[in-house]
Amino acid sequence: MSEFQPFPGAALDRYGLNRHAVFDLADLPDDIVGSIAGGTKGYRQLILIGHGGRALWEAVRKSGVGGADPIDDFTLRTIRQWMSECQPDSRYAILYPGPQPIALQRLGALAGWHHAAPFMVGIDGEWGTWYAYRAVMLADTHFAPSPAVDRSSPCVACQDKPCVAACPASAMAGGVFSLQKCVAWRKQDGSTCALTCLARVACPVGSDHRYCTEQLAHSYSISLQTIREHY
């Protein structure tokens, strides 16, 4: 019998938490493990959970969870319930969402999920840019570690790069993303990018998974708030 248990991901999929990667801590780069506040003693694995597409947003709306950050609240509630049902005897700690910085894109790259689009959002060949990291946890589980999914960046083969032309701030015009130009455009009164990213919407990759207007507005209103506070 294998020393590993299959990852019980189906119980998360049905809530839209449909991307999972399991890492043995021993196989992660030392700097990632060393940066975890509080250390990893007593844990064996790091579990990365994400969502792809619209299913998570639909599950959040259906659940009635409200407040300032319904996606995080719903995710935390779902993961705790999932662990109590699937792994009642396992010890675990949720690192993200939480106050400590976590190298989400590096973990995403190790999982094979992350490639940087020209506007610096992660992209992969299946989901396009319509996915995000929802949780990172330590656990003393024995799940089978996930092989990295091997999808090269779809941007490499994208000749026309419609995202570049769609950006009203010409933030990618120089071949390098200008955060300054993007932020300046988004901060304007009545900005066409207040609650969306026109470049992201213009990308054809994974367009079947594109967020609905309400989901886009939710996530971009949070980033606009951050911009207003910090820039």
Ligand code: SF4
């Ligand atoms: S439009 Fe092309 S270059 Fe732009 S993000 Fe999509 S795949 Fe990448």
Ligand code: SF4
């Ligand atoms: S949010 Fe708007 S300004 Fe910023 S990169 Fe996207 S399209 Fe360009």
